[in-house]
Amino acid sequence: MSLRVLLLADTHLGFDLPLTPRVRRRRRGPDFLANYELALAPALAGEVDLVVHGGDVFHRARPHHTLVAMAFEPLRRVADRGIPVFVVPGNHERSRIPHARFASHPLIHIFDRPRTFRLTIRGVRVALLGFPYERHVVRKRMPALIQQTGWLPGQDDVALLCVHHCFEGATVGSANFTFRRGPDVIRVRDVPAGVTAVLTGHVHRHQVLEADLFGRPLPAPILYPGSTERTAFTEMGETKGTLLLEIGTGGPSGPRIRSRFIPLPTRPMCRADIHPRGIDPGALARHVRRVASAFPSDAVLRLRVHGRLRKDAMTVLSAAGMRALVPPTMNVDVQLVDAPRFRVASRPT
Numbered sequence: 298m299s300l301r302v303l304l305l306a307d308t309h310l311g312f313d314l315p316l317t318p319r320v321r322r323r324r325r326g327p328d329f330l331a332n333y334e335l336a337l338a339p340a341l342a343g344e345v346d347l348v349v350h351g352g353d354v355f356h357r358a359r360p361h362h363t364l365v366a367m368a369f370e371p372l373r374r375v376a377d378r379g380i381p382v383f384v385v386p387g388n389h390e391r392s393r394i395p396h397a398r399f400a401s402h403p404l405i406h407i408f409d410r411p412r413t414f415r416l417t418i419r420g421v422r423v424a425l426l427g428f429p430y431e432r433h434v435v436r437k438r439m440p441a442l443i444q445q446t447g448w449l450p451g452q453d454d455v456a457l458l459c460v461h462h463c464f465e466g467a468t469v470g471s472a473n474f475t476f477r478r479g480p481d482v483i484r485v486r487d488v489p490a491g492v493t494a495v496l497t498g499h500v501h502r503h504q505v506l507e508a509d510l511f512g513r514p515l516p517a518p519i520l521y522p523g524s525t526e527r528t529a530f531t532e533m534g535e536t537k538g539t540l541l542l543e544i545g546t547g548g549p550s551g552p553r554i555r556s557r558f559i560p561l562p563t564r565p566m567c568r569a570d571i572h573p574r575g576i577d578p579g580a581l582a583r584h585v586r587r588v589a590s591a592f593p594s595d596a597v598l599r600l601r602v603h604g605r606l607r608k609d610a611m612t613v614l615s616a617a618g619m620r621a622l623v624p625p626t627m628n629v630d631v632q633l634v635d636a637p638r639f640r641v642a643s644r645p646t
């Protein structure tokens with residue numbers, strides 16, 4: 298017997314999606330909504346037994362109710378097919394789902410507190426235990442939180458721990474930072490015995506942890522699908538996607554879990570460095586236009602400007618100035634490397 302689980306996380310809906318935009322420019326918000334829908338495609342097609350959203354559904358703590366309605370609409374379609382959906386509130390939604398009335402459906406379950414959901418799928422007893430993002434020293438509180446879920450080993454065929462946290466050994470960023478002993482990092486040994494797998498969001502890079510910090514194999518893999526879009530330039534080189542889990546039961550050695558990463562499309566994210574020492578605004582504008590034209594016209598571009606600039610160069614590098622120099626299909630943001638206080642241009646993408 299085998300179970301199929303779709304795991305997605307960190308969809309950050311609402312990223313660069315103002316309800317009433319002050320300026321007309323290409324926004325990245327629609328990319329996030331499109332990938333969310335794509336991420337759910339296997340569930341919408343009825344190809345999985347259950348769906349877990351590992352948290353950070355939303356980008357902001359107080360999303361407008363229309364965005365919440367938009368976010369839960371496809372989840373309701375999944376649930377209407379008879380496929381249960383489980384949602385872990387992440388840190389971006391401050392550990393709770395806002396306007397939760399849009400999530401009210403008999404098959405949509407939210408980890409609004411430490412708890413365990415149980416269901417039987419084709420004769421397989423499945424437990425999903427978990428808790429919302431814990432902002433206070435989760436490392437210390439983990440054993441208590443597990444206890445509060447009420448889950449006990451030995452009663453189910455499959456037990457999935459659903460959370461939104463860093464675990465020891467998870468890596469992020471271009472410098473491959475490894476989480477080890479911070480107060481916000483869960484020890485792998487605090488994952489209770491009998492758990493089949495850990496399904497989690499929070500770390501935006503897709504990864505599957507199968508060993509502890511000393512290389513010893515973990516009894517249960519820790520699965521990060523990663524975010525469904527890039528929320529920062531530190532994610533520049535990362536492929537985004539979801540995880541499809543196949544959990545085989547009935548074998549002699551307990552459930553066996555296989556995971557397959559399903560990539561999602563993302564626009565190219567690029568960075569360019571310029572050193573426009575003391576040149577006049579006209580020359581700077583030409584230079585920026587030439588540099589930007591070397592990148593795909595739908596790129597999300599960060600222009601890193603080095604050195605001191607003439608005061609009158611600032612209008613060129615302002616958000617409006619930059620929009621005049623790059624294709625309208627491009628997102629661009631400027632970083633003044635040597636004057637970080639004067640960060641111009643629009644919000645960082």
Ligand SMILES: [Mn+2]
Pocket residue numbers: 307352353387389499500501
């Ligand atoms: Mn996140």
